[in-house]
Amino acid sequence: EDQVTQSPEALRLQEGESSSLNCSYTVSGLRGLFWYRQDPGKGPEFLFTLYSAGEEKEKERLKATLTKKESFLHITAPKPEDSATYLCAVHPRWAGSYQLTFGKGTKLSVIP
């Protein structure tokens, strides 16, 4: 069974205090790993896709990395506007698989 576990469930950071969010996954072959940002009461907003171990992608203060078992979302010098829930999802490679499996998310709060 495909599984995605995100940690921590919640994270409070002071503005400028860098940290990382973790997404551990168990899947029989990985077609892609996705990171989304979700603000309260809104739909998830696509951030990154990672396809293979060793791959990295960056966008402003965010950097996503991928290994064979987990992905990290590094947040450098966060600002209050980075406060949101960050979701990780995997798309398994097994035949007939067209579904994403989502983690429960990490709620990030950045305090001014």
Added chain:
Amino acid sequence: DADVTQTPRNRITKTGKRIMLECSQTKGHDRMYWYRQDPGLGLRLIYYSFDVKDINKGEISDGYSVSRQAQAKFSLSLESAIPNQTALYFCATSDPGTSGEFGDEQYFGPGTRLTVT
């Protein structure tokens, strides 16, 4: 204008009522999805459609049905609503042409908050 729109945005209904949630997209994507989100459970797939003639059940399809009226429109129906269908519902779209062999990037609508009393 938003690429993926959902109507209504909020709905309160009573147990046993039939309700339809609608999704429209202007992204030109062939693939469309319906998810529900519950606190502590994350996003779970209800149904997905790869084109007008292709509709598939997701992880939690019981109690739901869908209709793909056109490439741009995908509706979710609750035939007889029950309280445990209270949740946030999201429509999403994707385009396999941008990823080919790789996983599709999905783009979400703003959601419908449904309350069944």
